[in-house]
Amino acid sequence: METATFNIPSISCSACSNKIQESVKSLKGVKNVSVDLKSQQVNIDYNPDNIGPQEIKKHISQMGYEVI
Numbered sequence: 001m002e003t004a005t006f007n008i009p010s011i012s013c014s015a016c017s018n019k020i021q022e023s024v025k026s027l028k029g030v031k032n033v034s035v036d037l038k039s040q041q042v043n044i045d046y047n048p049d050n051i052g053p054q055e056i057k058k059h060i061s062q063m064g065y066e067v068i
């Protein structure tokens with residue numbers, strides 16, 4: 001298991017946070033997603049055999065959130 005940390009500056013409320021959390025969690029290989037609203041930081045535990053950080057990043061971008 002590996003962990004990726006991204007900054008998503010456009011997360012502004014718990015609705016965004018939940019939406020991203022649920023959606024990323026549904027990706028194959030993603031085990032856990034935690035969003036910290038205050039720091040606008042997302043920690044994602046994933047299995048590198050199934051998915052990589054670039055793929056996760058792309059998924060979040062396609063939801064309309066800029067990922068740093």
Ligand SMILES: [Cu+2]
Binds near residue numbers: 011
């Ligand atoms: Cu929001």
